[in-house]
Amino acid sequence: MPELPEAETIVRGLRASIVGERIRTAEVPRPDLLREAKGKFVGGVRGRTVRRVDRRAKNVLIGLDNGHTIAVNLGMTGRLLPFPTAPRGTERPTHPGVVFRFDSGGVLVFDDVRRFGTVECLSSEAWRGRETRFGPEPLSSGFSGSDLHAGLHGSRSPVRSWLLDQRRIAGVGNIYAAEALFLAGIHPKRPANSVSRPEAAALHRALRRVLRNAIRAGGTTIRNYRNSANRPGAYQPKLYVYGRQGQPCLRCGHEIERTVFANRSAFHCPSCQPARAS
DNA sequence: AGTGTATCCTGCAGGC
DNA sequence: TGCCTGCAGGATACAC
Numbered sequence: 001m002p003e004l005p006e007a008e009t010i011v012r013g014l015r016a017s018i019v020g021e022r023i024r025t026a027e028v029p030r031p032d033l034l035r036e037a038k039g040k041f042v043g044g045v046r047g048r049t050v051r052r053v054d055r056r057a058k059n060v061l062i063g064l065d066n067g068h069t070i071a072v073n074l075g076m077t078g079r080l081l082p083f084p085t086a087p088r089g090t091e092r093p094t095h096p097g098v099v100f101r102f103d104s105g106g107v108l109v110f111d112d113v114r115r116f117g118t119v120e121c122l123s124s125e126a127w128r129g130r131e132t133r134f135g136p137e138p139l140s141s142g143f144s145g146s147d148l149h150a151g152l153h154g155s156r157s158p159v160r161s162w163l164l165d166q167r168r169i170a171g172v173g174n175i176y177a178a179e180a181l182f183l184a185g186i187h188p189k190r191p192a193n194s195v196s197r198p199e200a201a202a203l204h205r206a207l208r209r210v211l212r213n214a215i216r217a218g219g220t221t222i223r224n225y226r227n228s229a230n231r232p233g234a235y236q237p238k239l240y241v242y243g244r245q246g247q248p249c250l251r252c253g254h255e256i257e258r259t260v261f262a263n264r265s266a267f268h269c270p271s272c273q274p275a276r277a278s
Numbered sequence: 279a280g281t282g283t284a285t286c287c288t289g290c291a292g293g294c
Numbered sequence: 295t296g297c298c299t300g301c302a303g304g305a306t307a308c309a310c
Contacts, residue, residue: 002303002304003303003304005303006303058303058304073304073305074303074304075287075303075304075305076287076288076302076303076304076305077287077288077289077302077303078304095288112287113287113288113289114286114287114288114289114302114304115286115287115288116286116287116304116305117304118305155280155281156280156281157280157281157282158281158282161281161282164304166304166305173303173304174302174303174304175303176303219303220303221303222302222303223289223290223301223302223303224289224302224303225303242303261282262281262282262283263282263283263284263285264302264304265301265302280310281309281310282308282309282310283307283308283309283310284306284307284308284309285305285306285307285308286304286305286306286307288302289301289302290300290301290302291299291300291301292298292299292300292301293297293298293299293300294296294297294298
């Protein structure tokens, strides 16, 4: 569900509410969300104080005072909801998976309807090892159009599949891949290695623009996404192609098409994004 | 090696 | 009303 902008929005919200809090206990109503044994996880986080909240790819990272990191992958429907006091009545999360209780009386709930999310507490060495599996952050200053072109150049897979692969580039999901490819005028099925250097430069600009604007809007809510204040994102009206099949292209008026490959819906304008490079 | 496909899970919208 | 199908911001184990 959440991609880079949604995870970033959650991180910024959480920072304000849980940094400095000491974890008194953790409960795990849904142990299948943990990537480790429940006892080990609970023992590892109990008594620790939250020092920082960060993001890598689509993961929310909760840094503890012993150097360990709680890595949360939000999956499709995961939410991280902080409460100043134990939630009551209608504010109670419907599908709590992991519940952290702080000394202050505050509570942080990882809530996940579909349970595709994961939670894990990793030592600093273990996290460093895990972190290297992700590709570059598209918004980092060190990531250039030339880097993107070099990466694309080495792969024959469809460019959308390339963008969705977290090992190649971090944090891009189905919505923002569709939007960036539209802005760059590249058909989602084109082989990655058919993307020319100028096209890669355009895709680089488009990715950064789309991701930055989506962060500014607090993310995109199609169905389930909510930030850490339990509020939806505001980027949906700015989408050019995602979810707009059958509607006119906002640039040229052609009908937006929906196709399915790699088991996911892809959206593109057949006129603005021709199947073959021109 | 480097792909695409099927699967995990639940809820909701739309068709009949 | 109710049943059925299709669909969803992700990640991964597998078969080719």
